[in-house]
Amino acid sequence: MKATPTAIPEVIVIEPKVFGDARGFFFESFNGKAFDDAVGRHVEFVQDNHSRSGKGVLRGLHYQIQQPQGKLVRVTRGAVFDVAVDIRKSSPTFGKWVGVELNEDNHKQLWVPPGFAHGFVVLSETADFLYKTTDYYAPQYERSILWDDADIGVEWPDIGMAPKLSAKDAVGQQLSTAEVFS
Numbered sequence: 001m002k003a004t005p006t007a008i009p010e011v012i013v014i015e016p017k018v019f020g021d022a023r024g025f026f027f028e029s030f031n032g033k034a035f036d037d038a039v040g041r042h043v044e045f046v047q048d049n050h051s052r053s054g055k056g057v058l059r060g061l062h063y064q065i066q067q068p069q070g071k072l073v074r075v076t077r078g079a080v081f082d083v084a085v086d087i088r089k090s091s092p093t094f095g096k097w098v099g100v101e102l103n104e105d106n107h108k109q110l111w112v113p114p115g116f117a118h119g120f121v122v123l124s125e126t127a128d129f130l131y132k133t134t135d136y137y138a139p140q141y142e143r144s145i146l147w148d149d150a151d152i153g154v155e156w157p158d159i160g161m162a163p164k165l166s167a168k169d170a171v172g173q174q175l176s177t178a179e180v181f182s
Contacts, residue, residue, distance in 0.1 A: 001014060001015065001016050001017060001028075001031065001034045001035075001038065002014070002015040002017075003015075003038035003039070006084075006098040006100070007093075007096070007098050008084065008086055008093045008096060008097075008098050010113050010116075011084045011098050011110065011111065011112060011113070011116065012038060012039060012110070012111040013100055013108055013109070013110055013111075014035070014038060014072070014108065014109040014110070014111060015106075015107065015108055015109075016028055016029060016107055016109075018107055027107060029074070029109075030072070030132070035072070035111075038111075039111055039113075043070060043134060044134060045072070045132040045133060045134055046133065046134065046135060046136060047132070047133045047135075047136055047137065048130065048131070048132050048133075049130070049131050049132075049133065049137075050128065050129070050130050051128075051129045052126060052127070052128050052129075053122045053126065053127055053129065054122060054125065054126055054164070055122050055123070055124060055125050055126070055159065055161075056121070056122060056159050056161045056162070056163055056164045057121070057122045057163070057164045058119065058120070058121040058122075058147055058156075058163035058164065058165055058169070059119055059120055059121075059166070059169065060083065060117065060118055060119015060120060060144070060145075060147060060169065061083065061085055061117035061118065061119040061144060061145040061146070061147055061149075061152075061154075061172065062117060062118055062119060062142060062143070062144055063087060063116065063117045063118065063142070063143055063145075064135070064137075064138055064141040064142050064143070065141050065143050065179045065180075065181075066138065066141040067135045067136065067138045067141055068114035068115060068135065068181070069114060069133040069134055069135045069137075070111070070112065070113045070114045070133065070134035070135075071111075071112045071118055071131045071132065071133055071134075072109055072110075072111050072112075072131060072132040073102065073109060073110050073112065073118070073120075073129065073130070073131040074102055074107070074108070074109040074110075074129075074130050074131070075102040075103050075104055075127055075128065075129055075130070076104060076128045076130055077104050077124075077126065077127060077128040078103065078104060078122065078123070078124035078125065078126050078127030078128065079101060079102070079103035079104070079122075079123040079124040079127060080101070080102050080103070080120040080121060080122050080123060080124075080127050080129060081099055081100075081101055081120060081121050081123060081156065081157050082099060082100055082101070082102050082110050082118075082119075082120040083097055083098070083099040083118065083119050083120065083154055083156075084097065084098055084099075084110065084112040084116045084117070084118055085097045085116060085117040085118075085119075085145065085152055085154070085175075086115070086116055087115065087116060087117050087145070087175070087178070087180040087181055088115040088116075088180070088181045088182070089180050089181060089182050090182060091115070094180075095151060095152055095175055096152075097152055097153075097154050099154065099155070101123070102120075103123075103124070114134065114135075115181045117143075117145050119147055121156055121157070121159060121163055122159075123157065123159060143173065143178060143179055144168055144169055144171075144172035144173065145172050145173055145174070145175055145178050146172040146173065146174060147163065147165070147169060147172065149172075149174050149175050151174065151175050151176060152175055
């Protein structure tokens with residue numbers, strides 16, 4: 001497994017070693033010890049989630065203000081542009097973002113630690129998005145920052161259409177007024 005810190009060092013791109021031949025491929029999608037070594041601490045995951053979305057669906061930017069979740073995310077079918085935004089007020093990278101394409105061919109995963117808002121947009125006709133979380137889903141603590149907040153300035157890829165948003169995401173908060181981590 002290869003672990004590469006992004007421009008925000010706590011957010012890490014994980015690339016498994018893929019063994020392939022004419023029959024297909026095999027890779028270890030998760031190994032607790034290797035992952036802990038990559039992020040430099042023990043991480044315990046408590047929940048696995050799977051979502052399927054169509055082209056142009058944009059989910060996020062989500063986080064839980066209490067019971068914050070770290071997320072290890074990947075795509076098993078299709079392609080997404082995945083984004084993490086630092087919303088830790090005391091961080092030198094507060095309000096900064098990183099993004100990476102995750103797809104079924106590159107097998108990349110992204111570690112998004114607690115203290116970050118997370119979102120993605122689907123680039124392919126459909127995408128199956130899988131993620132492990134470090135805490136349980138708690139809808140009463142879920143918050144959403146606007147995907148197009150100019151203060152953050154995420155450079156979403158051109159998908160040839162307006163993004164398809166949930167009602168909740170369409171009325172997300174600006175970073176300047178959102179509840180964030182200290």
